[in-house]
Amino acid sequence: MKFRGLPLGYALSPGALVMLVLAVCSGIAIIALDSREESGELSMWTFAQPHYDIYVPEVNNWNSSGKPIVDMHLIGRQVMDRRMLGGFLGDVPTADLLEAERATACLAFAGPLDAVGFVDITDRLEAEGLLDAINGPALSPWTFEGRIFGIPHDVHPVMLAYRADITEAAGIDMSEVETWDDLYRVLAPLQQRTDNGDPMDRYVMSLWDSESDMLETLLLQADGGAFTETGTLAIDRNVNVTAVANMVSWMIGPNRVATHVPEFSPTGDQLKLDGHALCYLMPDWMCNVWRRNVPTLEGKVKLIPLPAWEPGGRRTSVWGGSMLGIARTSTNQDTAWEFAKHLYLSEELALQLYRAGDIITPIQEHWDNPIFNEPDDYFGGQRKGRMYIDLAPDVPLRAATPYFKQARGAVQNAVSRTREEADKLSLYTPEEIEPIARKHLEQAHAEVATIINGNAFLRENSNEGDLR
Amino acid sequence: MSTGSRVKPYLFLAPFLILFVVFTVVPLFQAVPLATHHTFGPDASTYVGFEKFAQAFSDARFWKALRNTLVFTAGSVFIQLPIALGLALMLNRKRVMGRGVFRLLFFSPQLVGLVFVAVLASVMFQKQKGLVNTAIAGGADMLRSIPLINANAWLPTTSELLNTPWLESLAMRTLIISALWMYAGFNMIYFLAALQNVPSELEEAAMIDGAGPVRRFFAVVLPSIRPVAVFVVLLSIIGSIQVFELAYIMLPEGVGMQDSGLTLVTYLFKNGFEIGDLGYATAIGWLIAVILSATAITQRLVNRQEAHA
Numbered sequence: 001m002k003f004r005g006l007p008l009g010y011a012l013s014p015g016a017l018v019m020l021v022l023a024v025c026s027g028i029a030i031i032a033l034d035s036r037e038e039s040g041e042l043s044m045w046t047f048a049q050p051h052y053d054i055y056v057p058e059v060n061n062w063n064s065s066g067k068p069i070v071d072m073h074l075i076g077r078q079v080m081d082r083r084m085l086g087g088f089l090g091d092v093p094t095a096d097l098l099e100a101e102r103a104t105a106c107l108a109f110a111g112p113l114d115a116v117g118f119v120d121i122t123d124r125l126e127a128e129g130l131l132d133a134i135n136g137p138a139l140s141p142w143t144f145e146g147r148i149f150g151i152p153h154d155v156h157p158v159m160l161a162y163r164a165d166i167t168e169a170a171g172i173d174m175s176e177v178e179t180w181d182d183l184y185r186v187l188a189p190l191q192q193r194t195d196n197g198d199p200m201d202r203y204v205m206s207l208w209d210s211e212s213d214m215l216e217t218l219l220l221q222a223d224g225g226a227f228t229e230t231g232t233l234a235i236d237r238n239v240n241v242t243a244v245a246n247m248v249s250w251m252i253g254p255n256r257v258a259t260h261v262p263e264f265s266p267t268g269d270q271l272k273l274d275g276h277a278l279c280y281l282m283p284d285w286m287c288n289v290w291r292r293n294v295p296t297l298e299g300k301v302k303l304i305p306l307p308a309w310e311p312g313g314r315r316t317s318v319w320g321g322s323m324l325g326i327a328r329t330s331t332n333q334d335t336a337w338e339f340a341k342h343l344y345l346s347e348e349l350a351l352q353l354y355r356a357g358d359i360i361t362p363i364q365e366h367w368d369n370p371i372f373n374e375p376d377d378y379f380g381g382q383r384k385g386r387m388y389i390d391l392a393p394d395v396p397l398r399a400a401t402p403y404f405k406q407a408r409g410a411v412q413n414a415v416s417r418t419r420e421e422a423d424k425l426s427l428y429t430p431e432e433i434e435p436i437a438r439k440h441l442e443q444a445h446a447e448v449a450t451i452i453n454g455n456a457f458l459r460e461n462s463n464e465g466d467l468r
Numbered sequence: 469m470s471t472g473s474r475v476k477p478y479l480f481l482a483p484f485l486i487l488f489v490v491f492t493v494v495p496l497f498q499a500v501p502l503a504t505h506h507t508f509g510p511d512a513s514t515y516v517g518f519e520k521f522a523q524a525f526s527d528a529r530f531w532k533a534l535r536n537t538l539v540f541t542a543g544s545v546f547i548q549l550p551i552a553l554g555l556a557l558m559l560n561r562k563r564v565m566g567r568g569v570f571r572l573l574f575f576s577p578q579l580v581g582l583v584f585v586a587v588l589a590s591v592m593f594q595k596q597k598g599l600v601n602t603a604i605a606g607g608a609d610m611l612r613s614i615p616l617i618n619a620n621a622w623l624p625t626t627s628e629l630l631n632t633p634w635l636e637s638l639a640m641r642t643l644i645i646s647a648l649w650m651y652a653g654f655n656m657i658y659f660l661a662a663l664q665n666v667p668s669e670l671e672e673a674a675m676i677d678g679a680g681p682v683r684r685f686f687a688v689v690l691p692s693i694r695p696v697a698v699f700v701v702l703l704s705i706i707g708s709i710q711v712f713e714l715a716y717i718m719l720p721e722g723v724g725m726q727d728s729g730l731t732l733v734t735y736l737f738k739n740g741f742e743i744g745d746l747g748y749a750t751a752i753g754w755l756i757a758v759i760l761s762a763t764a765i766t767q768r769l770v771n772r773q774e775a776h777a
Binding site for chain 2: 081082085088089090091107110111112114115117193194201209210212260262265266267270271276402403405406409412413416417447450451454455456457
């Protein structure tokens with residue numbers, strides 16, 4: 001082919017010409033096809049494959065009813081983080097509806113109230129009487145400065161799963177466990193250490209300082225945590241010091257009872273099968289993870305409410321959570337609200353959430369459904385759904401703060417430093433460990449306070465008062 | 469020269485220049501005001517002066533990230549590059565059988581890509597069941613079976629070895645080893661290409677003069693490959709200071725326990741895209757740019773001085 005007749009023709013090889021034509025054609029196609037606003041379609045992003053699979057029938061129902069077509073997309077969690085925050089910060093359109101996990105959604109609360117990228121739905125919830133219909137604690141992670149920005153997807157109460165096959169073979173009655181101390185006392189005879197000539201290591205509890213979710217779950221259970229319910233930073237409060245000192249005492253010393261079984265990893269799954277740990281923190285959604293990843297444990301695992309920190313104390317906690325929010329840039333906010341209600345409040349979805357994902361709905365009127373009373377073979381025939389629902393109202397409140405990930409990381413580092421220092425000094429009792437825990441938690445508090453103080457919009461809210 | 473002839477070179481440069489201006493120069497200028505503001509979206513912005521830079525200098529995590537990045541850079545330059553050169557010297561010898569196969573093997577991590585290597589390495593370095601700890605524990609068990617050396621007295625227990633926290637607390641060591649796996653073969657190719665251009669008559673002359681292998685290496689080979697070596701060192705330093713993907717994929721939360729694997733770019737990324745503090749992220753970006761520029765200028769000055777000498 002000759003191009004000498006064209007300007008710069010001698011530089012344009014056939015390959016370059018093909019690329020140029022493709023670029024022009026695809027550019028035109030992209031511009032021509034992006035007509036969502038004109039057609040009035042709604043778009044929705046979700047981050048989890050199981051959620052997506054559960055929603056497909058409901059979305060199809062909606063789309064076949066003659067209402068504006070909803071276009072649902074499954075995107076990765078990290079992609080969701082980037083695209084949502086990029087959209088909110090750059091004021092470029094995102095999807096109309098965003099189903100976001102807590103770590104993602106809270107990024108929207110790093111600015112002033114009127115700059116939150118989600119639509120404030122407080123008035124809509126109040127006007128339609130939905131505030132009382134939803135489990136109270138489930139709303140807390142999406143409530144920023146008293147305003148609600150998302151419909152909760154779940155409650156995620158936490159129970160304790162234990163290897164019933166091993167405990168029952170040893171004749172141990174788990175019903176007498178009320179506190180963490182009870183648990184370790186009752187199960188101590190089942191511990192094994194290869195160093196003592198046993199064939200394998202076996203510990204009572206799966207808990208380690210590298211698992212920040214687990215640490216947060218137990219701190220929240222103890223009425224602690226990095227933030228107060230109102231979002232004030234409070235890493236160094238006494239309740240955290242005591243809880244951290246206790247947790248570290250479980251991880252070190254001659255009476256160590258905890259070990260590391262990582263979640264979501266083949267290594268962890270094998271350790272579960274081996275019985276490396278006897279007990280595990282089990283939010284409702286984790287039941288489904290176990291069912292899929294370690295199916296051979298069916299019938300060998302049972303649940304009890306979390307042991308309390310003190311007799312009569314809270315027997316559950318919370319781990320994870322997601323919500324459905326409407327983007328402020330959406331041009332179809334009313335339709336998006338109607339669809340959000342259709343999807344999240346329907347009984348069919350609530351049942352499907354439980355059937356397919358073992359997740360308890362936050363919509364209280366659906367809790368009476370008999371499906372939640374059905375025995376679950378995986379958990380030795382226990383009525384698992386009812387057990388989780390009974391605990392749901394007692395789930396601790398969590399603040400909506402963009403800094404919870406940083407705070408959670410700082411707490412994790414503090415626990416890790418405490419463990420290392422206490423182990424080095426051979427200090428193994430909670431009382432001995434407390435001063436070390438306090439020192440490191442105070443350091444963690446200061447680190448996070450520095451980050452929060454760097455936020456000119458939230459500066460006045462950080463580090464308020466002495467909560468100790 | 470006609471006007472058309474004068475314009476043509478710029479037209480050919482135009483595609484690159486347009487992209488460079490749009491995606492590099494303009495953001496660079498925009499980054500100046502961004503680093504002096506706290507923003508949240510286009511409607512919420514407040515001027516904070518040089519507070520973000522001051523924040524970096526008083527931020528313990530920034531210094532930790534800088535220290536970790538320098539450790540990684542030192543690992544790349546002082547461990548990875550000598551090994552790459554050693555491999556290249558080995559494969560440059562004509563007597564080595566299957567040189568092509570070895571070359572491919574050492575280079576193969578580059579073929580599968582960084583993400584693949586990082587994911588695989590993160591599985592290998594896991595506690596309890598990871599290949600590395602299992603192999604070390606297995607080796608330790610073999611040593612224990614030898615009665616003469618009394619290995620039980622000085623070796624950690626099997627349980628301790630299986631729980632070696634490579635990804636959690638030993639993050640920098642893990643990253644350096646993984647980067648070695650990833651990049652040693654890549655740098656080896658540079659060195660190999662340079663070695664193949666070393667005049668054989670020079671080496672032969674040195675050999676006739678009685679120079680041993682070590683003397684020949686320092687007196688003939690190293691000066692001959694110096695330009696390539698300088699280039700590889702500079703690339704390694706710049707690449708190491710920008711290390712991000714490896715740590716982000718391999719380590720828990722992308723930083724390991726107690727920030728043991730936190731790097732400068734990871735810290736920039738976390739501030740910008742996990743906290744949404746674009747001002748602070750930009751300030752860190754400027755500081756990285758200063759470090760990179762200083763490195764390049766220093767290296768250039770040193771080279772110029774050596775050339776004059």
